[in-house]
Amino acid sequence: MKLYNIAVFISGSGSNLQSLIDYSKKEENKKSINRYKINLVISSKKDAYGLDRALNEGIEALYLEDNNKIIKILEEKDIDFIVLAGYLKKLDKKIIEIYKNKIINIHPSLIPSFSGKGYYGEKVHKAVYESGVKITGATVHIVDENFDTGNIILQKEVKIGNFDTADIIAKNVLEVEHKIIVEALLLMINNRVIIKNKRTIIKE
Ligand code: GRF
Numbered sequence: 001m002k003l004y005n006i007a008v009f010i011s012g013s014g015s016n017l018q019s020l021i022d023y024s025k026k027e028e029n030k031k032s033i034n035r036y037k038i039n040l041v042i043s044s045k046k047d048a049y050g051l052d053r054a055l056n057e058g059i060e061a062l063y064l065e066d067n068n069k070i071i072k073i074l075e076e077k078d079i080d081f082i083v084l085a086g087y088l089k090k091l092d093k094k095i096i097e098i099y100k101n102k103i104i105n106i107h108p109s110l111i112p113s114f115s116g117k118g119y120y121g122e123k124v125h126k127a128v129y130e131s132g133v134k135i136t137g138a139t140v141h142i143v144d145e146n147f148d149t150g151n152i153i154l155q156k157e158v159k160i161g162n163f164d165t166a167d168i169i170a171k172n173v174l175e176v177e178h179k180i181i182v183e184a185l186l187l188m189i190n191n192r193v194i195i196k197n198k199r200t201i202i203k204e
Pocket of ligand 1: 010011012013014015016017050085086087106107108120121174177
């Protein structure tokens with residue numbers, strides 16, 4: 001049994017962070033062979049509500065922009081995996097190198113659709129709505145040096161109803177995000193994600 005130390009990077013409300021926190025406190029997490037603990041939250045925005053969520057749970061939560069300071073605290077906290085949960089800044093190349101294939105990101109669409117530079121938060125759902133697609137969803141992927149191009153770990157679809165607005169789409173997708181972000185982290189800590197070129201094999 002191993003306890004993995006997790007750092008979560010945020011920029012906003014932190015509802016995905018909250019989902020990760022809530023699961024980490026559940027009995028099944030405590031009883032599973034490999035489990036995780038969120039040891040650190042880093043925000044790119046000083047006023048991110050996600051910082052309050054972390055502090056309420058006794059988790060060290062910092063507003064940090066300096067990459068060297070970020071690397072230093074990641075090492076001090078002996079972080080095993082990093083989860084980007086609504087983190088709007090481009091992660092420093094050096095961090096991506098140090099934590100190669102150990103950083104995951106949640107994106108509110110079915111990558112590669114509606115992804116890449118400029119596609120984040122509400123902008124994604126507005127583009128989805130205006131495109132007329134009937135299905136959208138959420139993706140958790142490995143972070144590489146570009147925006148939203150790393151190997152896909154999990155995707156979950158969300159059907160779009162005839163009268164769904166961008167806000168309704170956003171709400172429905174966020175509910176799915178909260179589920180797959182936990183599922184994907186559990187796959188990572190249980191070493192079930194095998195990367196083969198651009199494909200990702202999930203070991204049973
Ligand atoms: C989510 O929609 C996530 O997919 C996107 O930003 C939003 C973050 O929401 N990257 P929260 O801060 O986790 O509530």
